[in-house]
Amino acid sequence: MTTGDSESRLPPVPPVVAAEQLALEGETAAGTPPPPSLPGRERADTVRRILAYVGLILISILFFVPFLWSISTSLKSLPETAGFNFLPAHPSFRAYDSAITSFNFKRYFANSVFLATVVTMTNLFLSSLGGYAFARLRFPGRELLFMLVLGTLMIPNELRLVPIFQMLTDSPVFHLHLIGTYQGYFLINLVGATTLFLMRQYFLTIPKDYEEAAKLDGAGYFKTYRRVMLPLAGPALAAVTILTFQGTWNDFFWPLIIFLGDESKYTLPLGLFQFRTQYQTLWPQLMAASVIAIVPIALIYVFFQRYFIAGVTAAGVKG
Amino acid sequence: MATRARTDEKTLGSEKLREALVGYGFILLPLASFFVFSIYPLIYALYISYFDWGALGKIDNVGFGNYREIFDDFLFRKALKNTLLYTAVVVPCQMALGLSMAVIVNQALRARTFFRAAFYFPSLASSAAITAIALYLLSSDGLLNSIIGSVRGETYAHSWFGESSTALQSIMGLNIWTTSGTMMLFYLASLQSISTDVYEAAAIDGAGSWRTFWKITFPLLKPGHFFVAVISVIGSLQIFDQAFFVSGGGGGPNYSTMTIVLYLYNTAINEVRFGYASAVGIVLFVIIFTLTLGQRLLFGRAESA
Numbered sequence: 001m002t003t004g005d006s007e008s009r010l011p012p013v014p015p016v017v018a019a020e021q022l023a024l025e026g027e028t029a030a031g032t033p034p035p036p037s038l039p040g041r042e043r044a045d046t047v048r049r050i051l052a053y054v055g056l057i058l059i060s061i062l063f064f065v066p067f068l069w070s071i072s073t074s075l076k077s078l079p080e081t082a083g084f085n086f087l088p089a090h091p092s093f094r095a096y097d098s099a100i101t102s103f104n105f106k107r108y109f110a111n112s113v114f115l116a117t118v119v120t121m122t123n124l125f126l127s128s129l130g131g132y133a134f135a136r137l138r139f140p141g142r143e144l145l146f147m148l149v150l151g152t153l154m155i156p157n158e159l160r161l162v163p164i165f166q167m168l169t170d171s172p173v174f175h176l177h178l179i180g181t182y183q184g185y186f187l188i189n190l191v192g193a194t195t196l197f198l199m200r201q202y203f204l205t206i207p208k209d210y211e212e213a214a215k216l217d218g219a220g221y222f223k224t225y226r227r228v229m230l231p232l233a234g235p236a237l238a239a240v241t242i243l244t245f246q247g248t249w250n251d252f253f254w255p256l257i258i259f260l261g262d263e264s265k266y267t268l269p270l271g272l273f274q275f276r277t278q279y280q281t282l283w284p285q286l287m288a289a290s291v292i293a294i295v296p297i298a299l300i301y302v303f304f305q306r307y308f309i310a311g312v313t314a315a316g317v318k319g
Numbered sequence: 320m321a322t323r324a325r326t327d328e329k330t331l332g333s334e335k336l337r338e339a340l341v342g343y344g345f346i347l348l349p350l351a352s353f354f355v356f357s358i359y360p361l362i363y364a365l366y367i368s369y370f371d372w373g374a375l376g377k378i379d380n381v382g383f384g385n386y387r388e389i390f391d392d393f394l395f396r397k398a399l400k401n402t403l404l405y406t407a408v409v410v411p412c413q414m415a416l417g418l419s420m421a422v423i424v425n426q427a428l429r430a431r432t433f434f435r436a437a438f439y440f441p442s443l444a445s446s447a448a449i450t451a452i453a454l455y456l457l458s459s460d461g462l463l464n465s466i467i468g469s470v471r472g473e474t475y476a477h478s479w480f481g482e483s484s485t486a487l488q489s490i491m492g493l494n495i496w497t498t499s500g501t502m503m504l505f506y507l508a509s510l511q512s513i514s515t516d517v518y519e520a521a522a523i524d525g526a527g528s529w530r531t532f533w534k535i536t537f538p539l540l541k542p543g544h545f546f547v548a549v550i551s552v553i554g555s556l557q558i559f560d561q562a563f564f565v566s567g568g569g570g571g572p573n574y575s576t577m578t579i580v581l582y583l584y585n586t587a588i589n590e591v592r593f594g595y596a597s598a599v600g601i602v603l604f605v606i607i608f609t610l611t612l613g614q615r616l617l618f619g620r621a622e623s624a
Contacts, residue, residue, distance in 0.1 A: 048528055052426050056434045059420060063441055063496070069462050070452045084465045130349040137342035138335070145350065152357035154611050156557055158580045159600035162367070162593045163360035190352045221341040250445040252560045257588070269447035276451055277567050283455050290448035297443055305436055308443070313504045 067294075074287035081283045095284035096292070103279075105289055107264065108271035112293075115182065115255075115267060116248040119189045123244040124237060126191035131199025132225045136211065146200070153193050157253055164188055165257055180262050185254060192247075194315040195240045201314065202236035203229060239311030242304055246297050268293040361604075364597040372594035385598035395599065397574050398582040401487055405578070406555040408488075412495045413551050414544070417502025422532065424503065425510050435507070439500035446497075446560040453493045454480060454565065480565050483575035490561050490576060498554065502547050509543025510536070553607055559584070579603050 073081055075091040099105050133139075134146050168178040168188075178184030210232065214224045230237070252269045259265040266274065272289055279285070301308050368386070371379040389395050424435045441449065456462045457479035468475040479489040513536065521531045559580040562570065568585070570577030579599065587596035 049426070049428065052423050052428055055419070055423050056428070059423075060434065060437050063438060063500075065462075066452055066456055066496075067440075070455065073455065081460075084469070126349050126352075130346045133342045133345035137338055137345065139339035139342035142342070145346065148358075149349070149353055152353045154608055155357050155361050156553075156600070156604060156607055158557065158559070158583050159364050159597075159604050160357065160360040161583065162587050162597050162600065163363040164356060165587065166593065167355075167360075188356050191349045193353065193357075196349055221338070221345075225345075246443060250443075250447075252445075252447050252563075256563070260588075269445050272445075272447040272451050273564055276454065276564065281458075283458075286451055287455060290451045293448040294444045297445070298440070301436070301440070301443055305432075309435075309439065309504055312439075312442075312501065313508050 070287040071291055073283055074291050076284050078282065078284055095288040099275075099285045099288045099292070103271070103275055103285070103289070104263070104266075105268070105271055105292060108266050108268045109292065111265060112249055112267040115185060116245045118182075118186055119248045120241055120244045122186065122190050123192060123195050124240055127195035127199045127240055128230060128233065128237065129225065130191065130196050131203055132229050134196070134200045135203035136229075137221065149193050149196060161257060168258065179258060180265065181258075182265070184258050188254065189248065192244065195244060198240060198243075198311065198314045199233070199236055202233055206232050235307060235310070238304060238307040239314065242300060242308050243311040243315055245300070246308075249297055364600055367594045368598035368601050370594040372592070372597075374591045374593075381594070385595045386602070388595065389598055389602060394574065394577060395579075395582060398570070398577045398579045401575070401577055402556060402558065402579045405487060405491055405558055406552060408491050409494055409555045410548065410551045412491075413499050413502050414547055416495065416499040417547060418506050418540075420499065420503040421506035421510055422536075425507060435503075438503055441497040442500040444497070447564055449497055450493065450561045450564040453489070453561075457489055481572060483571075483573035486565065486572060486575045490558070490565060493561060494555075494558070498551075502551060505547050505550065506540070506543055509540050509546070513539050549610060549613075552610055556603065556607060 069086075072086060072088055074095050075093070076088040077090070077092070077094070080089060134142060134149075165179070168184045170177060178187065206229065210228050211224055214228045219227065249267075250269065251267070252273075255265075255267045255270050256273075259267070259270060263274070268289075272286075272293060275282075275286055275289055367377075369380065369382055370377050371381050371384070420438050424431050424438065428434075458464075459476040459478040459481070461479075463479070464475045464477060467477075477485070479485045517535055517539070518531065521535055526534065557580055558578050562576045562578045562581050563584070566572075566576045566581075568581070570581050570585070580603070583596050583599045583603070586592045586599065
């Protein structure tokens with residue numbers, strides 16, 4: 001555990017472990033090194049290893065068949081879906097064409113990209129700035145306010161539904177009407193407590209020497225944050241980016257509440273829902289649309305797995 | 320000399336003040352956002368849960384009336400029953416599957432990073448997309464029925480999500496599949512916090528791997544178990560996306576997929592009973608808060624032990 005005023009009060013649960021592992025250059029959650037083997041133990045080891053591989057392969061099949069099957073279906077024609085062929089007889093992208101052109105998935109895709117990008121940017125800025133303040137600057141009530149921030153994680157989304165719905169329909173004081181607007185969505189998602197927590201934990205692991213050098217050069221707090229702390233926080237910023245982007249991309253709950261009824265604002269999950277209620281058995285098109293919704297996140301995952309996994313584990317503080 | 324010391328103190332004092340002001344400035348927007356969109360909603364929801372509150376605002380002060388009504392409400396009880404049943408099945412399965420996968424992936428195996436990535440994959444896909452896939456696989460002419468049919472040697476056309484006897488169970492299966500990977504990651508982080516010295520000692524004592532797991536690893540994972548259990552319970556109690564997607568929002572067939580949050584959504588958005596919906600939210604919040612607090616206390620004990 002790193003040192004820090006409030007650190008001793010936090011249990012070494014997975015989120016804290018993960019935030020610190022992010023600071024190390026190695027693999028996150030890669031596994032414990034094997035115990036030293038003793039003579040005469042090799043046979044038991046071999047058996048254990050074979051069992052482990054069998055388990056791995058069985059679980060992998062179980063986990064992947066649904067995805068492979070849906071990809072395969074998205075390349076089939078509707079009559080062919082009734083069959084049991086794993087590979088489509090005449091693979092074609094017709095279902096993708098039809099999903100993109102006739103069901104406005106282009107628009108949903110653009111909306112998803114737009115929402116996820118903006119929310120990611122505000123989260124990056126506000127959580128790193130706030131995280132820096134909570135980790136480094138001294139001000140009265142700091143620990144209490146941080147506990148309060150963490151405490152908001154216990155307030156479930158459903159409880160916020162009615163108040164936020166009312167607030168966005170007719171905001172107190174300013175009387176804004178933000179239901180059905182992108183602004184409404186951005187406003188309630190400016191910054192998350194999990195990303196703030198992740199940034200703070202990460203900043204705590206950075207040695208203070210760097211800032212002291214900047215201080216001697218006469219740099220102010222904002223300059224120190226921008227020139228010294230941010231460049232050192234690459235892995236944490238990557239984790240926040242991925243976590244927020246994925247969370248917004250997949251978000252079903254708030255777009256449903258804010259955008260339902262206005263099809264031009266739909267994101268991919270809402271588009272899928274609409275598709276499912278209106279055209280439910282056009283399986284190739286529905287599977288094509290699902291594949292479109294999954295692929296971007298899957299690609300990010302393939303390339304930035306390490307940050308993904310550390311971010312998700314650290315975000316486990318949400319609950 | 321004395322004057323100099325005083326000025327030093329003064330600049331030091333103003334420097335401290337500056338640091339504090341900058342600190343407050345940096346956290347201002349995040350804090351404002353948490354106050355307006357989390358803390359205020361909590362207080363507001365608590366307040367209007369004591370009123371009959373409609374689209375145009377306050378109708379009547381009903382005191383605990385909403386809360387009394389909740390427990391006499393057939394649909395709420397159905398939703399509560401479904402949600403608790405769902406939680407009771409999904410949590411143990413997720414924990415067992417998550418732990419098994421973590422232990423396997425934690426072995427010194429080739430390609431373990433690949434397998435870890437593969438197991439986590441279903442967790443990162445959009446709930447809507449993955450539910451659409453499940454709808455297809457479990458439809459009456461879907462893959463599952465084809466497999467059952469070919470094993471039995473006759474056509475099998477059960478609509479898993481369409482029949483009230485299997486709809487909720489199908490959602491259980493769906494979420495055990497998709498979120499066990501997340502539990503695996505939490506368990507992996509916990510497994511890593513166990514010192515390797517313990518395993519070395521066990522190996523020298525000649526303990527087999529099965530014994531080592533149950534006698535050493537499993538008990539040492541105590542904080543991990545609590546953590547995963549609480550995350551899993553909280554997530555399960557809040558089940559919404561899949562139930563909404565599968566039933567088109569209505570909780571059907573025959574209310575078999577009606578969950579607490581789905582019920583809350585319907586009373587708030589469709590029936591515009593804001594006070595009553597908030598009371599439902601408060602009941603769920605109390606359940607979740609109690610469990611989280613319980614986790615804190617248990618953690619405290621696990622730490623000091």
